[in-house]
Amino acid sequence: MPEYERWSETRASAIIDQHAGRPGAVLPILQDLQEVFGHVPGPAEAMIAEALNVTRAEVHGIVTFYHDFRRHPPGQHVLRLCRAEACQAAGGDALADDVRRRHKLDWDATTADGALTLEAVFCLGLCACGPAAMLDGEVMGRLDAQALAAALDAAMEPTR
Numbered sequence: 001m002p003e004y005e006r007w008s009e010t011r012a013s014a015i016i017d018q019h020a021g022r023p024g025a026v027l028p029i030l031q032d033l034q035e036v037f038g039h040v041p042g043p044a045e046a047m048i049a050e051a052l053n054v055t056r057a058e059v060h061g062i063v064t065f066y067h068d069f070r071r072h073p074p075g076q077h078v079l080r081l082c083r084a085e086a087c088q089a090a091g092g093d094a095l096a097d098d099v100r101r102r103h104k105l106d107w108d109a110t111t112a113d114g115a116l117t118l119e120a121v122f123c124l125g126l127c128a129c130g131p132a133a134m135l136d137g138e139v140m141g142r143l144d145a146q147a148l149a150a151a152l153d154a155a156m157e158p159t160r
Contacts, residue, residue: 004038090130
């Protein structure tokens, strides 16, 4: 996983200023903030609204509408499980239930030790290879509980 910077109003301002004059600047700003900080910090919403002369509600609505934006820092590893129909039909629900049970996680949550964040995604483009997941940016298809558990154990081993 990438190393994220700690929240800095100065750094956020610089990111916002990079895009402020462009049409449709909210999404690129949010994407860059998340790339730098690992999430979209709450205080950044007000900063964006002020810089772009839009309401805080509008910025907040965009952050909460798109599943790719996080409102809290992620764990050291991020597992995104496909929840689309093709993956569900191929056993995705059972796979998700197994991961949630093993790691005592709900959707969009992080383990108590900060090792793993579980996120839902609604298509990874591997519909013919479901169930599919993305672990730390690497896609995996044709998963079963054992294969996913092995991948998670291997990824998390250095953090234990």
